[in-house]
Amino acid sequence: MAKRKTVLRVDGFSKSYEKGKLAVDNLSFDVKEGEVFALIGRSGCGKTTTLKLLSGQMRPDKGEAYVDGERILGPHERLLAGHDKIALVEQDYNLFNHQTVSDNIKYPIRRSSKEYQEYRLKELLRICQLEEYAETRPKELSGGQKQRVAIARAIADEPPVLLLDEPFSHLDMALRSDLRRMVKNIAVEANICVVFVTHDTHDALAMSDRIGVMSKGHLLQIATPNEIYTKPLNKYAAHFFPHCNVLNQEELKKMDVERENGLYMARPEWLKVIDKEVKNHTAKLVHVDYFGNASYGEWEIEDGLRLWVHHDSFYNYEIGETKSVVLIEGTDWWKLED
Numbered sequence: 631m632a633k634r635k636t637v638l639r640v641d642g643f644s645k646s647y648e649k650g651k652l653a654v655d656n657l658s659f660d661v662k663e664g665e666v667f668a669l670i671g672r673s674g675c676g677k678t679t680t681l682k683l684l685s686g687q688m689r690p691d692k693g694e695a696y697v698d699g700e701r702i703l704g705p706h707e708r709l710l711a712g713h714d715k716i717a718l719v720e721q722d723y724n725l726f727n728h729q730t731v732s733d734n735i736k737y738p739i740r741r742s743s744k745e746y747q748e749y750r751l752k753e754l755l756r757i758c759q760l761e762e763y764a765e766t767r768p769k770e771l772s773g774g775q776k777q778r779v780a781i782a783r784a785i786a787d788e789p790p791v792l793l794l795d796e797p798f799s800h801l802d803m804a805l806r807s808d809l810r811r812m813v814k815n816i817a818v819e820a821n822i823c824v825v826f827v828t829h830d831t832h833d834a835l836a837m838s839d840r841i842g843v844m845s846k847g848h849l850l851q852i853a854t855p856n857e858i859y860t861k862p863l864n865k866y867a868a869h870f871f872p873h874c875n876v877l878n879q880e881e882l883k884k885m886d887v888e889r890e891n892g893l894y895m896a897r898p899e900w901l902k903v904i905d906k907e908v909k910n911h912t913a914k915l916v917h918v919d920y921f922g923n924a925s926y927g928e929w930e931i932e933d934g935l936r937l938w939v940h941h942d943s944f945y946n947y948e949i950g951e952t953k954s955v956v957l958i959e960g961t962d963w964w965k966l967e968d
């Protein structure tokens with residue numbers, strides 16, 4: 631595959647609101663053309679502040695960002711807020727409710743020729759699946775449709791970078807799936823690099839090429855969704871995905887697993903329930919989280935030692951039932967850093 635060029639480079643961003651308390655702490659990352667990059671992390675870890683620094687709403691105390699090699703200016707260096715090369719879609723969409731969808735989308739390119747405006751509008755209505763709503767006003771649209779208009783308007787002027795703040799937080803599961811696909815298509819088709827912040831680990835895993843895990847203002851780990859899921863750096867990154875098993879050396883010993891001191895992780899899919907009795911692996915089912923297409927069973931191996939196990943949709947275990955829980959072949963406990 632051809633090497634993609636870096637479009638956005640963030641170099642050592644730091645920002646504090648209060649003296650001595652860094653909201654963003656020496657943050658560096660880069661995003662390539664056509665790439666979707668997710669920033670995930672617990673509430674208050676600095677995700678929104680990072681987007682505000684990037685979108686030019688706020689000035690970093692330290693550090694710089696570059697788009698196509700050109701330093702982006704802070705709000706104190708510009709007459710108008712924001713950047714032409716970086717578009718931000720905020721959670722509340724900020725659409726013009728008294729104008730039609732078409733007028734909203736054409737707003738950023740209103741100074742271009744009429745021919746270009748019409749050509750671009752047609753293209754954006756198609757990409758964002760809004761053709762039938764061209765003459766509708768935003769107040770008559772659903773949340774998902776409004777989100778699509780906001781994205782179409784943000785990319786109208788062909789910015790190389792698109793920032794999305796919690797893009798799908800108001801939407802139901804079916805719509806989220808459609809929009810994830812749309813954003814991914816936009817990134818590839820228009821060669822835009824997309825940075826989005828989210829609390830939703832499904833959105834991050836399903837949509838991004840790489841994920842940055844933030845903690846207390848800094849980036850803990852940057853990796854592909856698969857690496858983040860299977861090889862998280864530490865307990866914080868591991869627990870970002872629910873139903874995660876993190877055990878220490880002593881706990882592993884109870885299952886005859888000998889390891890050096892430290893913490894170890896196994897995803898629920900790495901474990902399975904078998905009928906055969908296996909010494910030190912017998913477990914009682916104490917709880918089930920049911921999701922329709924699958925479920926997660928909490929199995930108690932010893933008093934207090936519980937493991938989450940992924941069950942497929944055909945499981946028929948009863949609470950209180952005793953079986954054995956073992957690792958599936960080809961998987962192993964993953965060592966986490968402190």
Ligand SMILES: Nc1ncnc2c1ncn2[C@@H]1O[C@H](COP(=O)(O)OP(=O)(O)OP(=O)(O)O)[C@@H](O)[C@H]1O
Pocket residue numbers: 647648653671672673674675676677678679680829
């Ligand atoms: N305007 C502000 N004044 C003072 N402190 C702020 C301000 N905005 C954010 N903070 C603090 O900065 C830190 C980072 O906040 P930020 O909103 O960037 O986090 P976040 O990861 O986006 O959180 P969430 O997921 O809840 O939106 C937090 O400790 C927050 O309390």
